[in-house]
Amino acid sequence: MTTISRRTRYVEGAHTCTVTEALRDGNTATKLSAVIMGYGNIVNGQIAKGLIFLATEIAYIFFMIRYGFTNLVNLVTLGSATQQEVWNEELQVYLYTQGDQSILMLLYGVATVLLTLVMFWIWRGTMKSAYTVELCKKHGKHVKSFADDIYDLFDENLYRTLMTPSMFFICALTILPLIFMILMAFTNYSKIDNHLVLFDWVGLQNFATLFDSGSVLGSTFWSVLGWTLVWAFFATFTNYFAGMVLAILINRKDTKAKGFWRFCFVISCAMPMFVSLLIMRTMLQPEGAVNVLLRTMGFLEAGESLPFFTDPTWARVTVIVINIWVGVPYTLLQLTGVLQNIPADLYEAADIDGATPVQQFFKITLPYMFYVTTPYLIATFTGNVNNFNVIYLLSGGDPVTDLGSTAGKTDLLVTWLYKLTIDKQYYNIGAVVGILTFIILAIGSLLVYRNSKSYKEEGGF
Amino acid sequence: MSKQNSAKAVRLRNNIIVHTILAILAAIWVFPVLWVIMTSFRAEKGSYVSTFFPKAFTLDNYIKLFTDTTILNFPKMFMNTLIIAIFSCILSAFFVLSASYCLSRMRFRMRKPFMNMAMILGLFPGFMSMIAVYFILKAVGLTEGARIRLALIMCYSGGAALSFQIAKGFFDTTPFAIDEAAMIDGCTRWQTFTKITLPLSKPIVIYTVLTAFIGPWVDFIFAKVICRANADQYTVAIGLWRMLEKEYIDNWYTSFAAGAVLISIPIAALFLKLQKYYVNGMTGAVKE
Known part of the structure; x- marks a missing residue:
């Protein structure tokens, strides 16, 4: 009996709907999920899952407002302020202002772009999830509870559980550094002409x-x-x-x-x-x-x-x-x-x-x-x-x-x-x-x- | 002379030739190893000697390694390396085996892209990104003090999943029918993986653990770039390298050999014990 139910569940999982379908054929709640991630899930009873999506979105938006947009702007300009001496009246000493460090700007900029791509990928996932749950409800099928989802993560979705930590490290320690180095090839970051602190894009x-x-x-x-x-x-x-x-x-x-x-x-x-x-x-x-x-x-x-x-x-x-x-x-x-x-x-x-x-x-x-x-x-x-x-x-x-x-x-x-x-x-x-x-x-x-x-x-x- | 006798003579001649060649080659391969072992027991200091066999034997070189910690703290380096190697071994073995299992047994949309990505990433010079990795670790504050260990563990195990090819090849050769039987009996994928596939794939598990341990244990260049001037976080490899620098070589050369012998012992033991798994792991052993 259990075998059969598991088998059928496996078949259901195999059917995946696309984001385009979700945006075209989904109902209001699903479409609204594009803006408020997880809304469709919450409305249809998957509260925990929906809240996780929502929390991710809020965290991302907070990050973008606080740091992200500056990082993106800096990625284009790569900074211009040099370190300067400023006379401090109270202490009667010269203090050094923090100049721009192009290398960090480049790094943070690339990291922000990468994070945005990951976020876009998560967004696609939430859209699909919202549409799937809507379809389940419409056809009177069982809506997966949070416990079901956790169970699936160790069964037919095991690859997600096992590959996600690896993917995180690969992104952070292999892909990000690689993109970073590739971008360096298009700058004048070099000891020649003393561009070690501030550098610029120079094309090819x-x-x-x-x-x-x-x-x-x-x-x-x-x-x-x-x-x-x-x-x-x-x-x-x-x-x-x-x-x-x-x-x-x-x-x-x-x-x-x-x-x-x-x-x-x-x-x-x-x-x-x-x-x-x-x-x-x-x-x-x-x-x-x-x-x-x-x-x-x-x-x-x-x-x-x-x-x-x-x-x-x-x-x-x-x-x-x-x-x-x-x-x-x-x-x-x-x-x-x-x-x-x-x-x-x-x-x-x-x-x-x-x-x-x-x-x-x-x-x-x-x-x-x-x-x-x-x-x-x-x-x-x-x-x-x-x-x-x-x-x-x-x-x-x-x-x-x-x-x-x-x-x-x-x-x-x-x-x-x-x-x-x-x-x-x-x-x-x-x-x-x-x-x-x-x-x-x-x-x-x-x-x-x-x-x-x-x-x-x-x-x- | 009868035909049979001449065939026998040819065979004898061939055997003598082959065994002589093997003996000469074996001598060439064993010679440097013997030389290191003898140097590690040599009483005379310095790297240049005029005789092959030491004039006097001593254990002082080993004692010096563990007692003379003012310039190069070998016991500390040894512990550092051991900790780093053990943790990265566990992590990377997990990453490699789980990625290989997923890629071999499960079908998901990112499967082919992941495999292609691994192939492409493998073509970039390994340490081209090393400087960038250093900047990233510095930005998150992992390049100071004891956190360097964490940084090194992450570096060694982080990309491990990309070298899934051998383990995946092995899993591909183990019969899928066993997995299916387990799932019909009610096992989840996770249970199938941990209770069926892994125990059945002992050669590849051992091979993976072995390579995952030896990698960090003998790595030199990554440790050098990440540690920089933090002498108390040095691994054995950097320590040994420093012993051959101009200012140390005269005093430390024989101790260098002693250190080399010491770090070789665990590898030699693992390797000899598990040699058959190494060979089996490369070719795939469990057949239907």
């Missing part, structure tokens, strides 16, 4: 600077971009193939002590990445363990050292090689399972047909792996384009060969972005670099992803 000027290959920043951008792509390509595929070959070697039928070998590689995962990277860095310094060892063994003259991080080409190869060391154990773990899922009869058939292990690898293993792991490869590639840790902790972007430029020879777009914002305080240029990184990644991965079989099949449901 920063993008023009970065694309102008004649300027220092422009030429740096293109070289950093080139290296970033080269790095991401090598970092992704060296790890992928090394991990795959290793996994195959360990999982071979004839290999003894599989657990032991796996343990040897996995044990390096236990050391946090930043620790192993810092240690690698100290070991590879001109006076570090590796060079000292080579000298005592007689491979190098006294005072001579291999230029791991001082020669551009050496540095680039070094970071890629060390990245293999860092990344392969993870790849090994992740690919082992996938490899074991390849149907064994494929290999048996190949064996009978006389295919060599090399042929089997290229004709069976590789196609299967590419098919299954395309999303994984894309994720790794994007992860490597944004691979801050390895470069920052290992080489710090060094060597810097061109003193006028802000980036070193191993700097990726992300580490360059870090240098631009944290060290140089060119916030606007940093934001432009971030946006461009995003655009490149988005176009690239969308193209690959859309064409991959894994997407087409997942898209089916």
Whole structure:
């Protein structure tokens, strides 16, 4: 009995009416809900729910009058009052007036806009709710009590309960900061010309600077971009193939002590990445363990050292090689399972047909792996384009060969972005670099992803 | 020589080659780890030594970490990191698992938009917004004193729901029929989630908890940007990083290694114990 009633309720919940319907076909109470949120619910007996809607509206209006409209105006002007000294007669001292801080104005402005959007979304919800309850009443159906609504939040509306806290944090700590940074790209918030306190909208000027290959920043951008792509390509595929070959070697039928070998590689995962990277860095310094060892063994003259991080080409190869060391154990773990899922009869058939292990690898293993792991490869590639840790902790972007430029020879777009914002305080240029990184990644991965079989099949449901 | 014998010889040769390669590679991978462990017991100070094996062994480096708290207060940092890691682990595991469950089992209007949004957000450089996050936390007063911990917990767990892909993939492979049976028997969605799906998905729960703990435990860059000059709120990662700065490295290098060993132990223990869950979590284990 209970099952059936729950089933029917589920079906009712599936029918959702739209806001347009509510505004067009609703009765007066429903239409009035557009202005006084929750009115329709209160009239039709859902008092608690209606009052919550109403309270939300009042809180929002209060906020907008008290702070919101000022914030919106400030978002456009970004402030103009500079900090000033004012002579205070009573105390006989100079006092500083609070000047405008453009950065806070921008932040509060964006937050207000975001809040308004959320409010609009809630408003749509209340309209639908009002119209639904009106329809229920009209058709003589059971009007849900507040207890029913709470119950639904743990049943068919469970996603609301579970996703709302996440969404709140995502909005506050991911989306809001992101919009904020994107907007920064259109301002002159930078140490250049001293715009750190007060700044203004400048439109697309920063993008023009970065694309102008004649300027220092422009030429740096293109070289950093080139290296970033080269790095991401090598970092992704060296790890992928090394991990795959290793996994195959360990999982071979004839290999003894599989657990032991796996343990040897996995044990390096236990050391946090930043620790192993810092240690690698100290070991590879001109006076570090590796060079000292080579000298005592007689491979190098006294005072001579291999230029791991001082020669551009050496540095680039070094970071890629060390990245293999860092990344392969993870790849090994992740690919082992996938490899074991390849149907064994494929290999048996190949064996009978006389295919060599090399042929089997290229004709069976590789196609299967590419098919299954395309999303994984894309994720790794994007992860490597944004691979801050390895470069920052290992080489710090060094060597810097061109003193006028802000980036070193191993700097990726992300580490360059870090240098631009944290060290140089060119916030606007940093934001432009971030946006461009995003655009490149988005176009690239969308193209690959859309064409991959894994997407087409997942898209089916 | 008969055909069988030559096949045997080839196989033996292949085995020898493979095992030699594996041994060499394993040595390369194990060497730095051994080196850190040995450095942590080394009696000589300083980062540059001419021998691979220490001349004398000592426990002083570990003792120094916990007693010499005037410059770098390691015990405090350790506690800070532990608290932050535990709380963000609980929160993010909850966020990830619940989001994955909803996206896998329920159909709602925001489902596809949410998944697309997660993919798009994942393409932005992670810390591009970090400075903005700092400004936001500052505006709500979370960047002073002990509230920094709260701020860090929020940063680590806040966006967790966006990395639902692996857990969702796992839930997708567990049979829906079990859920339906539970609901016919009168379970609400919430009960199905907590009493049926979660217990059946032990590998992915463990995998999620594991990654959610290790993330904050070893994070360096976020902690550095948020903590700034508040030395008493430093996490272990920043502490270790500082030990390698020019003014400290000569005195602290061996203690750095000791600290590195100490923070690696919990991860190593978790990892080895749960390795099979890690692999299973990645590939999906419960099959119909």
